[in-house]
Amino acid sequence: MNQPNNSTGVHATGLMKLWPSQKKNQQDRVGLNNLDLIIPAGKTFGLVGESGSGKSTLALALLRLIKLDAGEVWIDGQAIHALDEKGLRNQRQHMQLIFQNPLAALDPRHSVGDAILEPLVLHNVGTAIQRRQQLQNLFELVGLGRTLASRYPHQLSGGQQQRVMIARALASRPSFLIADEPVSALDAPIQAQILNLLRDLQTELGFTMLFISHDLAVIQFIADRIGVMYHGQLLEQAENNELFSNPCHPYTESLLTAAGASHQSAVVNPGKQQQEINQGPNSCIYAHSCPRVMQKCRHHEPSLRYINKSPPHWVKCLHYEN
Amino acid sequence: MSSSLNQTKPADPIFFPQLGVLVFFGLIVVLIIMAVYPLPDWQVISPDRFAGISQEHPLGTNALGQDIAARAAQASWHSLRIGFIVTICAGFLGMLLGLVSGWYAGRWPDATILWLTGVMEAIPFYLFVAAVAYAFRQLSWSMELAMVVTFWTTMTRLVRAEVIRLKQRDFILAARAIGLSPAKTLTSHILPNALPVILVQFSMIFIAAIKAEVILSFLGLGNSSTISWGLMISESTQEVIAGHYLNFFSASILLFMLIYSVSLITDSLQTRTDPRQGVA
Amino acid sequence: MPIFIQKTLYSLSLLLGVTFISFMLMVYFGPDRSYAIAGKNPDAAQLEEIRQQLGYNQPLTSRYLGYIKDLASFNLGLSESSGKPVARLLAETIPTSLLLLLPGFLIGNLLALMLAMIAAWYKHSWPDRLLTNLSLLGVSISFLIIIIVLSTWLCTPQGLNLFPSRGWRVDGLSSWLTYATVPSLALIFVTVFFNLRFYRALLLDEMEQDYIRTARAYGAGPFAIMFSEALPNTLIPILTRLLFSLPAILVSGSLVLESYFGIPGIGKVSFDAIFNADQPVLNAIVSLSAVMIVVVTWLADFIYPRLDPRISQHLVVR
Numbered sequence: 001m002n003q004p005n006n007s008t009g010v011h012a013t014g015l016m017k018l019w020p021s022q023k024k025n026q027q028d029r030v031g032l033n034n035l036d037l038i039i040p041a042g043k044t045f046g047l048v049g050e051s052g053s054g055k056s057t058l059a060l061a062l063l064r065l066i067k068l069d070a071g072e073v074w075i076d077g078q079a080i081h082a083l084d085e086k087g088l089r090n091q092r093q094h095m096q097l098i099f100q101n102p103l104a105a106l107d108p109r110h111s112v113g114d115a116i117l118e119p120l121v122l123h124n125v126g127t128a129i130q131r132r133q134q135l136q137n138l139f140e141l142v143g144l145g146r147t148l149a150s151r152y153p154h155q156l157s158g159g160q161q162q163r164v165m166i167a168r169a170l171a172s173r174p175s176f177l178i179a180d181e182p183v184s185a186l187d188a189p190i191q192a193q194i195l196n197l198l199r200d201l202q203t204e205l206g207f208t209m210l211f212i213s214h215d216l217a218v219i220q221f222i223a224d225r226i227g228v229m230y231h232g233q234l235l236e237q238a239e240n241n242e243l244f245s246n247p248c249h250p251y252t253e254s255l256l257t258a259a260g261a262s263h264q265s266a267v268v269n270p271g272k273q274q275q276e277i278n279q280g281p282n283s284c285i286y287a288h289s290c291p292r293v294m295q296k297c298r299h300h301e302p303s304l305r306y307i308n309k310s311p312p313h314w315v316k317c318l319h320y321e322n
Numbered sequence: 323m324s325s326s327l328n329q330t331k332p333a334d335p336i337f338f339p340q341l342g343v344l345v346f347f348g349l350i351v352v353l354i355i356m357a358v359y360p361l362p363d364w365q366v367i368s369p370d371r372f373a374g375i376s377q378e379h380p381l382g383t384n385a386l387g388q389d390i391a392a393r394a395a396q397a398s399w400h401s402l403r404i405g406f407i408v409t410i411c412a413g414f415l416g417m418l419l420g421l422v423s424g425w426y427a428g429r430w431p432d433a434t435i436l437w438l439t440g441v442m443e444a445i446p447f448y449l450f451v452a453a454v455a456y457a458f459r460q461l462s463w464s465m466e467l468a469m470v471v472t473f474w475t476t477m478t479r480l481v482r483a484e485v486i487r488l489k490q491r492d493f494i495l496a497a498r499a500i501g502l503s504p505a506k507t508l509t510s511h512i513l514p515n516a517l518p519v520i521l522v523q524f525s526m527i528f529i530a531a532i533k534a535e536v537i538l539s540f541l542g543l544g545n546s547s548t549i550s551w552g553l554m555i556s557e558s559t560q561e562v563i564a565g566h567y568l569n570f571f572s573a574s575i576l577l578f579m580l581i582y583s584v585s586l587i588t589d590s591l592q593t594r595t596d597p598r599q600g601v602a
Numbered sequence: 603m604p605i606f607i608q609k610t611l612y613s614l615s616l617l618l619g620v621t622f623i624s625f626m627l628m629v630y631f632g633p634d635r636s637y638a639i640a641g642k643n644p645d646a647a648q649l650e651e652i653r654q655q656l657g658y659n660q661p662l663t664s665r666y667l668g669y670i671k672d673l674a675s676f677n678l679g680l681s682e683s684s685g686k687p688v689a690r691l692l693a694e695t696i697p698t699s700l701l702l703l704l705p706g707f708l709i710g711n712l713l714a715l716m717l718a719m720i721a722a723w724y725k726h727s728w729p730d731r732l733l734t735n736l737s738l739l740g741v742s743i744s745f746l747i748i749i750i751v752l753s754t755w756l757c758t759p760q761g762l763n764l765f766p767s768r769g770w771r772v773d774g775l776s777s778w779l780t781y782a783t784v785p786s787l788a789l790i791f792v793t794v795f796f797n798l799r800f801y802r803a804l805l806l807d808e809m810e811q812d813y814i815r816t817a818r819a820y821g822a823g824p825f826a827i828m829f830s831e832a833l834p835n836t837l838i839p840i841l842t843r844l845l846f847s848l849p850a851i852l853v854s855g856s857l858v859l860e861s862y863f864g865i866p867g868i869g870k871v872s873f874d875a876i877f878n879a880d881q882p883v884l885n886a887i888v889s890l891s892a893v894m895i896v897v898v899t900w901l902a903d904f905i906y907p908r909l910d911p912r913i914s915q916h917l918v919v920r
C-alpha cells in the first residue's frame with residue numbers, strides 16, 4: 001500500500017490476530033487474517049459480515065484495544081501501532097467507539113452527565129464551566145433533554161442510552177468513530193432515529209466512521225463504502241451503489257440473494273461456514289462452500305485486487321485474477 | 323410466561339430489618355449513658371463485693387467489689403476499638419490485595435497474592451494469634467496485629483472475584499477506550515461497583531474481630547492491661563456458679579447487642595444488593 | 603495428569619509457606635530455650651555451648667531446612683512441659699477430641715440440613731422466615747455464652763445439676779453421655795445456626811432448577827423432592843463444606859470447649875502449650891493442622907471445584 005504518513009483517514013495494513021483457544025488440542029481461532037483497510041477521511045465505511053467473522057475484532061484492533069499479532073494502523077497520519085501506553089491513552093480522545101449494548105457500556109454507578117463528561121475531564125478539555133456548557137451542547141447535539149443529565153443509565157430507554165453513548169463518544173471531538181452494531185439491540189423505529197442521528201452528526205462534524213453491522217439494509221442506508229468480511233478477511237470492497245449493483249465476489253452474491261429472498265430485513269444469515277476448514281494452507285478461505293469454486297481455488301490463495309479504479313472496487317477471488 | 327417476568331419481589335426474609343439499626347442505636351445510647359453517669363473508676367477495688375443494683379453501682383459489683391457498669395463501659399470501648407482497628411486495617415489490606423490480584427488475574431502478582439492467601443488460610447487462627455502474641459510480646463497490640471494479618475483473606479478473594487467479573491463488562495472496555503489509565507479505571511469504575519460486596523465484608527470482619535477478641539481474652543490471650551468483655555465473661559464463670567449473674571449478663575448482653583445489630587444491618591445490606599434480588 | 607501434578611505442587615508450595623511462617627514465629631522469634639536448659643545462673647560459655655547445640659547460631663536458611671526435615675520425618679521432639687514425645691501426646695489426645703467433637707458436629711449439621719429443607723420448602727412463608735430470623739439470632743450469640751449458660755443450667759446446683767461440670771473419664775457410652783452431652787449441645791447449637799442459611803441457599807438454588815419445578819408441578823411431595831431430587835444434587839457441596847469446617851472445628855472448637863470443660867484433648871494440649879510456651883507441641887499442632895487444611899483443599903479441588911468462588915478460585919493454578 002501507499003505511504004500513509006501524512007495522509008488523512010484510516011489506513012490499516014496486514015492486520016493479523018489469532019485468538020488463542022481456551023482448551024488444549026483445539027485450534028486457535030482466526031480473528032483477523034492479513035487484513036488491509038482504507039477509510040477515506042470523512043467517509044463512512046460499512047463493514048458487513050456474519051457474527052464470528054471478526055468484525056468486532058477489527059474494531060478493537062484499529063483502536064488498539066486488543067493486541068495485534070502483526071500489522072500497522074495509521075489514523076490521520078498518526079502511527080497508532082507505534083505509540084507507547086501514555087501516548088496511546090492521549091491519542092484516544094481522537095478515536096472513539098460506540099457499543100452495541102449501551103446499557104452494558106455505561107457504568108451503572110455514574111450519572112449519564114458524568115459519563116459524557118468523563119473523557120473531557122480526563123483529557124483536561126476546557127474549564128469546569130466550559131465543560132458544563134459543552135455538556136449542554138452535547139445533549140442538544142444528540143437530541144436529549146438536558147434534564148436527563150443526573151439520571152442513571154438504567155433509568156433511560158434504550159434509544160436514550162445509545163444517544164448518551166454517542167454524546168460521550170463525540171465529547172472529545174474525535175476524528176475517527178467506530179460504531180459496532182450500534183442499532184441492533186434497539187427496536188426498529190428507534191433504529192432509524194439513531195441511524196439518522198449518526199448520519200447527520202457525521203455531516204455536521206465531519207469525522208471518519210467505521211460502521212459495523214450484520215444487517216445489509218442498515219449498511220446500505222449509512223455507508224459510503226462497504227467491505228464484506230468473512231473469516232478475518234475482507235473479500236470485497238466497493239462504493240455503496242457499486243457493491244449492490246455489481247456484486248462480484250461469490251460470497252457477496254450469496255449474501256445479497258439471501259437478503260433479497262427474505263424481504264423484510266436483510267440480515268446476513270449465519271451459514272454453515274466456520275471451523276471445519278480442511279483445505280490446504282494455500283487455498284481460498286471460502287472454497288469449502290463457494291458455489292463457483294474451481295480446482296485451483298484449493299491450492300491458490302487469491303489476493304485483494306482492483307477490478308475497477310473508479311468507482312474503486314476490490315475483490316479477493318481467483319475468478320478476477322489473471 | 324409473562325407472569326414470571328412480573329413476579330413481585332419476595333419479602334425481606336428478616337422480620338424487622340430496621341431492628342438492626344434500632345439495636346445499634348440502643349447500644350450507643352447505653353454506652354453514652356454509661357459514659358456520662360458518675361461511675362467509680364473501673365479498676366478500683368472496694369470491700370463492697372457482689373453488691374446488687376444500686377444508685378452507686380447501677381449494675382452491681384463483682385467478686386473484687388469493682389463496679390460492673392464502669393467495667394462494662396470500659397470493655398465496650400475496648401472491644402469497639404479493636405473491632406474498628408482490625409476492620410479498617412484488615413479490610414483495606416484485603417481490598418487492596420484483591421484489587422491488584424483481580425486486575426492482574428492470571429499473572430504473577432495474582433499468583434503471589436493467591437498463594438499468600440492460601441498460606442494464611444491454612445494456619446489455625448487461634449494458634450497463630452498465640453504465636454504472634456508471643457513473638458511480639460513487647461507490643462501491646464499484638465492481638466490486633468495477629469487479627470489483621472489473618473482476617474484480610476476473605477476480603478481479598480471476594481474483591482478479586484468481583485474485579486474479574488467486572489473487568490469483562492463493556493463499561494470497563496469503554497473506560498479504556500476513552501483513555502483511562504488502569505489505576506483510574508480501578509478507582510472510578512471498578513471500586514464503586516464492587517462496593518456492596520466490600521461493605522458487607524467489612525462488617526463481616528468487624529463481627530469476626532469482636533468475636534475473636536472475646537474468645538482470646540477469655541482464654542487469657544488478650545491484652546491484660548485493660549478490661550474486655552471476654553475477661554468479664556471469664557471472671558464471671560466462677561461467679562455464676564455462686565449465683566452472681568450481673569457481671570455475666572452485663573458483658574454478654576452488650577456483646578450480643580453489638581453482634582446482632584451489625585449482623586442484621588449486614589444482612590439487609592446483602593439482601594438489597596444481591597443481584598438475584600434484581601436490584602443494583 | 604499434568605493438572606494433578608500442578609495442583610499437588612501448588613499444595614506443597616502452600617505447605618512451604620505455612621511452615622516458613624510457623625518457623626519464623628515459633629522458632630526464630632520464638633522462645634529462647636537456652637536459659638531454660640542451662641538452669642539457674644549460667645555463665646556465658648555454657649550458654650554459648652547450648653546455643654550451639656540448639657543450632658541458634660546457624661544461618662536462617664539452614665535452620666529452616668532442619669526444621670522442615672524434622673517435620674517431614676515426623677521427628678516432633680519432646681514436649682517441654684511434660685517431657686513426653688509430642689507424637690505420643692498427639693496420638694493420645696486426638697482420639698479424645700474426635701470423640702468429643704465429631705458427634706456434635708455431625709448432629710448439628712444434620713439438624714441444620716433438616717431445618718434448611720423445611721425452610722427451602724416453605725420458601726418465603728412463615729416457617730422459612732422464622733428459621734432465617736432464628737439463625738441470625740443464633741449466630742449472634744457468642745459460643746462462650748452458650749457454653750456458660752448451658753453448663754450453668756445443666757451442670758451446677760444453680761440449675762438442674764444433671765452432669766458433672768468438668769472432666770473426662772470416658773470408657774463407654776454412658777460415661778460418654780455423662781461427660782460429652784453438655785459440650786456437644788453447645789457445639790450443636792453453634793453448628794446448626796452457622797450452617798442453616800448456607801444449606802438453605804444451596805437447596806433453594808437447586809429447587810429453582812427446572813426438573814424440580816416439573817416434579818412439583820406433577821404433585822411430588824416434599825419428602826420425595828427433598829430426599830430423592832434436591833439432596834443428592836447438593837450432596838457434593840455439603841460434603842465439601844463439612845470437610846472444610848472440620849479442621850477449624852477440631853482446632854478452634856476444641857480449644858474453647860476443652861479448656862472450659864477440662865477435657866484432655868488436643869485443644870487442651872494446645873491451650874497448655876500456649877501458656878507454657880511449649881514450642882515443640884505448638885509447632886506440631888500448627889504444622890499438622892496446616893497439612894490437614896491443605897490436604898482437604900487439595901481433595902476438595904478434585905471433588906468439586908465450583909462450590910463457591912472463595913473456594914474454587916483459590917486453587918486455580920495458571
Ligand code: SF4
Binds near residue numbers: 284285287292317319
Ligand atoms: S477464489 Fe475460488 S473459492 Fe474463492 S471465492 Fe473465488 S471462486 Fe470461490
